[in-house]
Every structure is written in structure tokens, then in C-alpha cells.
Amino acid sequence: MEMTERHQHGEHAEGKATYFYVWGALIVLTVVEIYLAYNRVFPNPLHMLEVLLALSVVKSVLIIGWFMHLKGETIVMKWVLMGSLVMCLLLMFVFFVDAERILKLGTGR
Amino acid sequence: MAEHNEHAGHEHGAPTGFIRKYIFSLDHKVIGLQYYFLALASVFIGMLLSLLMRIHLIWPTAHIPLMGEIKPEMYLTLLTMHGTFMVFFVLTTAPQSGFGNYFLPIQIGAPDMAFPVLNMLSFWTTFVAFLVMIAAFFVEGGAPLHGWTGYAPLSAIPSAGPGETLGADLWIISIAIFCIASLMGALNFITTILDLRCKGMSLMRMPLTCWAWFITAILGLLAFGVLLSAGILLLADRNLGTSFFVPGGLVVNGTQIQHKGGSPLLWQHLFWFFGHPEVYIAILPGMGVASQLLSTFSRKPIFGYKAMVYAIVGIGVLGFFVWGHHMFMSGMSPYSAFAFSLMTMAIGVPSAIKTFNWLGTIWRGRVQFDSPMLFAVGFVSLFVSGGLSGPFLAQPLLDIYLHDTFFVVAHFHLIMGVAAIFGIFAATYYWFPKMFGRMMNEPMAQAHFWLTLIGTYAIFMPMHYEGMAARPRRYSQLTEVAWLQHLMPVEKFVTYAAFITIAAQFIFVFNLFWSMFKGQRATDNPWHSTTLEWTTATPPVHDNFGCKTPVVYHGPYEYSVPGAPNDYVMQTDPTPHGGHVPKEDKPLEAE
Amino acid sequence: MADAVVHHPSEAGAFEPPFLGAYSKKIGMWLFLLSDSLTFGALLFAYSYGRIATTNWPTPFGQHSIINASVMTACLLSSSVTMVLAVLAAGRHDRPWARNWLIATMIFGTAFIVLHAWEWNGLRAEGMTLSIFPAIPHAEATEMGKQASAVPQFAGTFFALTGMHMLHVTIGVIYLGVLAFGRKWLPVMALAAIGTFFIPAWSTFHWLTYPIIGAIVVIGIILWLKPKQYDAPDIEVGGLYWHFVDLVWMFIFPLVYLMSTRIT
């Protein structure tokens, strides 16, 4: 129970304004994404993917850090949660090696 | 007991009424037992199926009562359901959800799990998964044939064979439900360990059983989510007309399949991303139990407690990096195969650390061969025998020959199947007095041990040779195959050994139920162990410690302490050398 | 602290300090979200795998789709703000405002679901559909539908990913409703289930009946076993779930929609 008290003082001290800024930033980033994609600013889909994903990662940092208050949690918690998540997701990139091979199999490339 | 009654009307008191007490109970001990008995039912189903398989392998035309002759498709059905029940409903359920639920809160000094309602829900969700799985036997076409690994495209195409229609759907749904249940269980375990350790129970004072349950829960949390999405996609492939796992241009039973564009390799990646952590989910709790028992029954502190903890953590982490060793033959990129091979061999290091520490623990100990200890030693023996074949399989070049032969069957049965089962037996014999207040019958237990140990070695050791002689895995009729004829005597031997081993299990079940009612009454701490569960009443009261929380002063394995009057120091003993004689430690008077 | 000890405030000091520094329910929710991110992660990886391994992946989404999806995104983002405000209000012990903000969040969430289901209906009518989906009366395939169906994987991944996400949003709205109204929410859900049930069976809206009925059963059991007034920590934990659903959309939106745009 004491835990709840402490955290109410610690984390929400930021006040409402911050949340509206975060919200504004998210909207702006989304608009940028739509602009980039809709106008095909990067003709190469791979570049487009990289840029969009980079922007999405920024957006998720905003959501996780501010809306989900991870910013206010302990260092251990940040590392434990984000570390295991990122590790597992990075591991799955191994799949793609085989996805690309399918295209080349039997073509002599 | 008296203390407990004072609190009868208290919110913390035990619930009354049959349903709240035994069906939708929120008490972790009741839930643990529910899981245990679910696993017991499943192990008998699994064992029956394996017996039928063994019979078919040497007498393919034998007439089985109620079933008739076993057809090749039927053989695959038996195989699939045997693997599924054993892996999911026995090896995942009993050691972790069963014993973990019962003893984890007690061993860390907590009154219950962190989320009792969630705990109850996860048992009943598991139970629903169990019922759905059973239902697969009885629908049109019967149970599926795609093996416990559910490889696509066989599992993704309903017309691929009998059992691949509704049966396969039920199989996938059951697995998906099981995933959800395991997720709920896993997050409950982790939260409990992080937040409900009593004063003094620092992480490095936790019994190794708790460490094992902890890491297992983390593996489950991270792995089952991936299997869940694989299951959803497979279900979509079968029913929604998507094509994640089915390649184009496939002709099945003479008709061309409409799907195109998917890749079976994707299924294998997703499945084994879960699958390899899953094999550690099955074995880690057994390792925890073995550590606890070897220390207790050798009356010696565990050799290298810290190394043991780091080894468990190391196995847990590395376990996520090696799934590709199941796919060397799948057409996976040889570069990834190389990386997976290296990582797989690296995982042998923490495994070896554990093995040597176990040996170090018994070395020069005052070993007492009570039945729990026998099974713990058996566990180590099986772990070593099964583990030695791992590094062979881990090399792509050797695995190309050995993959999908009985060599692999021998490897994983020894290390994952039987070793984990020995862990369950050891835990049962060890904790039975605490759970039911009576001792199990020792002569029966010893007979059970020797028959099972010799029996399982007799079943699985010859399989290595069969595998090297190219006896393929998952094939039904080999009696007619010319180049396997010389293996028939071995096959016969294995089947006879299976008969004897399975018969021996009835000794265990009889002992279990007989001792529950007729066994000799147990004291509160019959094995002179040091951990917290041995300080409670027998069986423990509703909130474990009777409305108070213990305080811990010692590490978990303080045996043969110089100068200690009892030779061991309870974790709750406030004095440094254990001058305190626990007064509960005398026989209970019969009422 | 955890449910289990909450009745013993005097014993709060009887335990080691929590390892991650937060109360148990919050840890539990974070862990759930961790594993759920892997579920979604695996789905997105499966989608990307298919996309890499397939040549000529169609990019059929025109102006109409993109505008619709952008409005949906705005709904979710805004609902996240109202959710934070609900958590803040609950922290001040201001129950009425906590409830009001929860209701606002639920309205945004419902708007998302409605827009999404409506979009599904439209896409299916245009011919981008799966073999199992019932045919939509009087529908005729359009250029967009033909393009999209050239690669069956396209519709498959689209419906699997967005469907899974829509399910999460639906569960989220129901969950927030329980936090806001407790037991009184059950009859409302029952009404909603009846309402969606009478929508024609070909419509995506009709399918919402099944998750709602499932939720009624589970919530009924939970409220029966553990009736309680939901307080500030409960709302904060519910908020975590809600923001997570928002977060997942931040990946689905660019990967599934934006990477499939066509300029008209």
C-alpha cells in the first residue's frame, strides 16, 4: 500500500501539460509518416520501411516512457522488461535469412 | 492448528463450501494438487498410447480390443497424441504448475501466490485445453497425425489425411488455450517471486527449486506467446484460407491445393522458437528438485550454490538462442545453422556445471538412499546419459545422418522425458508427507525405483543403436522392411521392456493412493530438511503460516553445520549455529 | 502489495522490498504485456517473412483507406490521453472524473472498432476477402480488390493482424468498462451482445458477439469470486493495457497500411 502512495507522488508530478505535448508529438510523427508514405518520398521500399520503423520506434518510446510511465519506474524494471523484449524480437530477425533464400532457391543465384 | 481457528471468521481464513474449497479454490495448494492430478491422468493416457505404439511395432496385425488392427494413420495419431499429452499436459504441468504452485509460495514464505484468482483461472483454462484435446479423439476422423511439432504443411491442410480435419483444429485450439493458461501461470509465478519473499529471503537465499521455477516461468512467459501466434496463424491457414505455411503448387492426395505463397520453414522457426525453451521448461524444475534432494540426503550444503544459480540463468538465456538445431535438415540457411550449432554446444557448459556440482554435492556426503534420493540420483544419471548425445546432434554434419532417426528419440526421451518424470517422482516421494500428512510406503517405492530405472534404460538405450542403424522415426510398419530386419530382436526387447516399465508404474499409483489414507503418519519434518515448507503444519493451513509471515536468517542448504546440535540449521532459525531445536519436530499424536 | 497480502496491511513490512519497485498488479500486467508483445511481434515477423518471400506484393491501399486508417490512429492516440487523465483523476481519488475519462476512452475505443469493422466490410465488398468470409450481398469486386487478391497472402496477413488487434481493442473496451462500472457493466455487455447478434451474419459487426459473450462469462466468474471496488492501482493497470493496444497499432499502421499505399 505504501508503494502506491509513493508512486502517486513520484510519477505523476509532471502534470497534465506533458501528456498533451506527448500526444501532440505522436500526432505530428504520425502525420509525417503518412506524408512520407503517401507521397512515396523514398522510392526504395526498403528505405521507406527503415524510416517508418524508426519513426514508429520513436513513437513507442514516447508511449512506453510517458503514457505507460516506464520513465518513472526503477532502473531494474526498465532493463528487465525492455532488455528481454528487445532480445527476443531481435532474435526473430534470423527468420528473414530464410525468407530471402526462398526467392533465390533454384534460380542459381 | 489452534492459531488458525482463531482466524476462522477472518477474511484470510479458509473458504467454506465444497465448490469454493475444492473446485474454484483460490488456495495455491489446492490448485497445485489439481494440476498434479490432471498430469497424473494425462500421463496414463500418454502411457497407454505409447504401449499401443510399441505393440503395433512388433505385431502390426495384432487385434486390439475396442480398436481392431492399428492402421498406419492410426499409428501416427497415437504418436501425435502421446507426444502432446506428455509434453504439454505432463512435463509442463506437473513439475512447474503442480509442485511449483504448491511449494513455491511456502518456500519463499508467502501466504499464497500474488494473484490467486488468476491462478485459479489458469488451472481451469488448462483443464479446458485438456478437455478439448481429449475431444479430438472422438470427432469424425479422429485425432491428428502431424506429431507434437505440428509441422506444416501436413498440419495446415485438412485434406492431408484422417484426423487432419476437425481433429487437427481441436488440437491447435487446445494448444492455443494451453498457451494462454501457461502465460497466466508464468506471470503469476514471476510476480510472486519478485514481490512476496518474506523478510530475509533474499534472492540468493532462495532454495534452488525456487530458482528453477522462476527461470522456467520466465521461459514460459517469453516462449508461449510465440507459440500462441503460430497457432493462430495455423488455424487461419486451415480455416480462413490464408497461406502462411503452405507453399504454392502443392498436390495432396491427388488434388492440387489452392493455397500459395507460404513457407513451411516459417512454421518451424516459430514452433522451435517456442519449442527449445519448452524443453527447458520441462527439465529445469526437475533440476531444482534434484539439487534440493541431493543436498538434503547427502547432508551437505549444495556444492557451489552461486554457480548453480548462474548455470540455471545461463541455460535459460542460452535456451533462446539455439532453436535452429532442430532445423538443420529443413533447408535453413547454412550460415544460421552454423551459428545455432555453436550456441547449442555452448549450452553444454552450464549443463555440465550443474552435473559436476551435483556430483560434488554427493561426494563424501553421508548419503541416505531414501526413495526421494534414489529418484534424484536417477535424474542425474538420466540427464547425463541423455545429455551426452546432445553435442553429437548439435553438429549439422552428424545431425544430417541422425536427424529423424531413433537416435533423436532416444536423446530426448532420456533427457527430457524420463529425466523430468524422475524429477516428478522424486518430488512426489519427498513432499508427499507434507502434502498429505503421511509417509509413502518405502519398500514399494524402492521396488518402483529399480524397476523404472532399469526399465527405462532398457527401453531407450537400444534406441541409440537402432537410430545409428538408420531406423527412421515416426514410421509405422517396419516389420516388412528388409534392411531393418536385423533390428527386429531389438524392437521386441524394447516392447517387452515397455510392458514391464509400465506395469511398474501401477506400484506407484497404488502406493500414492494407499499411503494417502493408510500410510504411516508423518512428522512435520521427516527428512530433516531446512527449507520453509518443513516449518509449517502438516499439511499446511490455508494461508501456510497461520496468519504470520516467517523471517529467514539462513541460506537454504545448511547441513552438517559444525557445532549444530541437529547437524542442520533451519532457514528460520535465528541463532547462527542452529542451537534452536524446532519443537514441532516430533511425531504428531494420532487424534 | 499483491492481492494475497492486501488484507494484512500490518504485515506490509513482513516481506522483502519488491524487486522491481512497483506493486504486484503492475508487474503482473507488464509481464503480460511483455509476452503479448512477443505474440504480436511474431505475427508481424510472420507477415514480414511472407512479404519478403513473395515477389510482386500488392500495394492497393488508396486515399480512402489511408484516410480511414489515419482517423483510426488519431482515435487511438487521443484515447491514450483520456486514459492518462483517468489515471491521474483516480490518483487524486476523484472517482467521478476517473469514470468520466474512462468513458471518454471507451468512446474513442469504440469509435476505433466501428471504423475498423466498417473498413473490413468495405474491403470485403471490394473483393479483398478470405475464402471463409461469407459473401457480402450485392458486392462487386473493384480494381483495388482485384489487385489485393493477386497475392492471397496479402488479405490473409491483413485480416489476421488487424483482426487480432481489433480483438485486443474490444477486450480493452470491455476491461475499462468493468473498471468504470463494476458489476453494472455486465447487463450493458449483454445488451451489446444481443445488439451485435442481430446485425446480419455477413457483417463484421456480427462477429463481435462472440468475444463479448466470452468476456461476460470470464468477468462473471471473476466478479463472483472476488467482488471489489476498483481503485487507483486497478485503473493504472488497466491503462497500461490500453496504452499497449495503442502501441501495437503504431507498428501495424505503418507496416500494414502505409507500406501498401497506392497513389491515385
Ligand code: HEM
Ligand atoms: C547438452 C545439451 C543439449 C544439446 C546439445 C541438445 C541437442 C539437441 C539437438 C541438436 C536436437 C535435434 C536433433 C534432431 O532433431 O535431429 C535435439 C533434439 C531434442 N532435444 Fe536436445 N539437446 C540438449 C539438451 C536437451 C534437454 C535438456 C532437453 C529437454 C529437457 C532436450 C530435449 C530435446 C527434444 C525434445 C528433442 C527432439 C524434438 C523433436 O524433434 O521432436 N534436449 N537436441
Ligand SMILES: [Cu+2]
Ligand atoms: Cu532444442
